[in-house]
Amino acid sequence: MRTRTLAFLSVAVWLATVAVGVNQARADVAPPDLCTSPGQSCQNAGPQYNQAGTCVATTCTKTIPSGDGGPTTMTYDCNLCQASDAGTGGGKSSSGCAIAATGPTDAAAASGGSAVALALLGIALARRRRPSR
Amino acid sequence: MPAGAARVEQALRPLDELRRVGLRVLAGGWPLGQTLAARRSVRIPVVLSLHALVALVAAVFAPSLLIVVGPLALGVPHLAADVRHLLVRRAWPRWWLAASAGFVVSLLALRALGEAGVGGVSLPVEHALASAWVLLGAVGGAMAAAASRAGGRGWSLRGWAVVAAAAGLGAFALGAPRACRLVLLHAHNIVAIVLWLALFRRGRLALVPVAIALAGGAALASGALLGVTVRHGALSVAGLHLFAAADWLAPGLPDSWAIAVATSFAFLQSVHYAIWLVAIPAGDRPGEGGRSWRVAFRELVRDFTPRGVFAVAVLAMLVATFGLLHAASTRRLVLSLATFHVWLELAVLAYFLARGAERTSVSR
Numbered sequence: 001m002r003t004r005t006l007a008f009l010s011v012a013v014w015l016a017t018v019a020v021g022v023n024q025a026r027a028d029v030a031p032p033d034l035c036t037s038p039g040q041s042c043q044n045a046g047p048q049y050n051q052a053g054t055c056v057a058t059t060c061t062k063t064i065p066s067g068d069g070g071p072t073t074m075t076y077d078c079n080l081c082q083a084s085d086a087g088t089g090g091g092k093s094s095s096g097c098a099i100a101a102t103g104p105t106d107a108a109a110a111s112g113g114s115a116v117a118l119a120l121l122g123i124a125l126a127r128r129r130r131p132s133r
Numbered sequence: 134m135p136a137g138a139a140r141v142e143q144a145l146r147p148l149d150e151l152r153r154v155g156l157r158v159l160a161g162g163w164p165l166g167q168t169l170a171a172r173r174s175v176r177i178p179v180v181l182s183l184h185a186l187v188a189l190v191a192a193v194f195a196p197s198l199l200i201v202v203g204p205l206a207l208g209v210p211h212l213a214a215d216v217r218h219l220l221v222r223r224a225w226p227r228w229w230l231a232a233s234a235g236f237v238v239s240l241l242a243l244r245a246l247g248e249a250g251v252g253g254v255s256l257p258v259e260h261a262l263a264s265a266w267v268l269l270g271a272v273g274g275a276m277a278a279a280a281s282r283a284g285g286r287g288w289s290l291r292g293w294a295v296v297a298a299a300a301g302l303g304a305f306a307l308g309a310p311r312a313c314r315l316v317l318l319h320a321h322n323i324v325a326i327v328l329w330l331a332l333f334r335r336g337r338l339a340l341v342p343v344a345i346a347l348a349g350g351a352a353l354a355s356g357a358l359l360g361v362t363v364r365h366g367a368l369s370v371a372g373l374h375l376f377a378a379a380d381w382l383a384p385g386l387p388d389s390w391a392i393a394v395a396t397s398f399a400f401l402q403s404v405h406y407a408i409w410l411v412a413i414p415a416g417d418r419p420g421e422g423g424r425s426w427r428v429a430f431r432e433l434v435r436d437f438t439p440r441g442v443f444a445v446a447v448l449a450m451l452v453a454t455f456g457l458l459h460a461a462s463t464r465r466l467v468l469s470l471a472t473f474h475v476w477l478e479l480a481v482l483a484y485f486l487a488r489g490a491e492r493t494s495v496s497r
Binding site for chain 1: 168196360363364366369374376377379381384388389391392462465481
């Protein structure tokens with residue numbers, strides 16, 4: 001078997017196995033409720049950043065150390081995705097971003113498993129097709 | 134050479150004259166200047182070091198400027214340099230070139246569909262494809278190394294390690310796609326430095342600008358210079374506020390740290406453009422001498438064909454023009470469509486790491 005065929009075969013196996021895990025991705029960095037174009041629809045509204053909404057130009061704030069060492073709050077313009085029933089007043093008191101719980105997931109496990117499967121396949125193929133020069 | 138290309142080459146004559154005068158002034162009378170004029174392996178690290186210092190100052194006082202202008206002005210040329218120096222000018226086997234072309238087109242298509250709002254295009258699907266590219270690079274490199282060794286002793290430990298790392302990256306990309314995208318966004322600036330050091334560097338002097346870049350990036354990310362930025366810097370440039378950039382670049386981090394990371398990103402992004410547009414092109418040709426603008430253009434035409442160069446130039450001008458009119462949306466679109474080049478760099482790096490550390494050969 002030629003080298004390129006073997007390489008393509010390995011990657012094809014990888015693709016096939018990880019495809020199982022693709023739809024299972026759950027825990028990750030949550031998509032923040034930021035958006036780019038005010039007035040357009042968006043899909044990252046709500047507390048879980050998974051609701052349909054509208055992109056709204058608003059004011060956000062950040063708290064940073066001031067010159068004398070104490071905290072100071074500064075405002076800046078930002079666009080946030082707000083759920084249709086959430087109203088448009090206010091603004092946001094932080095960066096508007098959050099990290100969801102991360103850790104081992106079904107998808108990660110499936111991907112890791114496929115990696116192991118790939119490694120095993122590679123070992124088998126490498127031993128079987130070792131050149132006899 | 135076609136008439137259009139010949140006209141461009143003719144138009145570059147004044148630049149060459151300027152360059153000739155500049156080199157004569159540089160070399161006039163002092164040994165360091167003569168060394169700089171004569172030896173590219175000295176000149177490039179010096180230029181990169183000066184650039185890194187200027188970029189560091191800009192990252193402190195106008196980080197948003199770097200974040201906005203970089204992709205709009207240099208995004209397309211740097212993508213072209215990516216493809217040119219990692220694919221076109223390398224003596225790759227045909228199957229790898231064909232596979233890479235397929236991956237590039239597929240990833241571009243997926244991004245374009247995603248930007249167009251077509252349903253069914255998810256980040257994990259994109260990452261599965263891209264991870265397969267990196268894995269293919271690792272497997273191909275390990276096999277190339279095995280095939281080149283006398284006695285055909287199978288894959289080396291190095292090859293296995295790179296394949297395992299590529300598989301691990303794929304697992305991460307699929308298990309936590311958004312986190313992976315963020316990590317790659319930041320890491321790919323460093324990947325440019327790694328690629329330059331591993332494949333295109335000439336001499337140890339190259340370590341000087343690398344040290345400046347790493348120290349500067351770390352200093353900015355630590356927040357040590359954040360007070361200067363907030364008190365004296367231009368926080369908002371072309372509609373992009375540094376704090377808003379921090380929301381995108383470092384979601385979930387405490388405010389101060391997120392802003393510091395954003396300034397560090399601005400600096401390292403600028404460094405990575407310099408690596409791709411100055412250092413790697415200079416390291417990807419033999420000898421120590423310089424190269425006139427006309428010769429550089431001729432070589433560009435040889436690598437990309439006249440139509441390819443024309444397409445790159447038109448695309449670069451389009452991005453710059455739209456960037457002047459709609460900076461935020463153009464920048465976002467460029468960065469989105471350019472995602473493929475991050476994976477290209479990783480796939481090529483995986484190949485060469487798995488194959489061994491020998492320098493790349495020029496194909497033509």
